[in-house]
Amino acid sequence: MQAVHRSFFSSVHLATESGLVNVCRERGVAPRNRLREAAEDPVGRIKDAAGNVSGVSRALKDLRAILRTTRPAFDDHLEGALSTVKLSAQIKKTWR
DSSP states (O other), X not given: OOXXXXXXHHHHHHHHHHHHHHHHHHTXXXXXXXXXXXXXXXXXXXXXXXTTOHHHHHHHHHHHHHHHHOOOOHHHHHHHHHTTSOOOHHHHHHXX
16 A cells, blocks of 8 residues: 555545535534633633632633634534534434
8 A cells, every 4th residue: 555645634634624614604504612612611610719819810811812712623513514414313423
């Protein structure tokens, strides 16, 4: 078997993600940003525990600003695209 150049899989991944982004855009699906959602719970608990400590409040505000800049990941777009098609749960699991 001949060797595959290391950029091949990266290119396939990027092209697939671009396709998923287009599917979500064309079908009007806003993919969930699971990283942002996962971070919100601990950030909220820290805020509740710290109260009104100015340094902590400022750090949490900065962290939330950073989290807003993260774009949905490949998996988020895949979930969005899969939510628009009528497939069985088992088939969707296979695609994931």
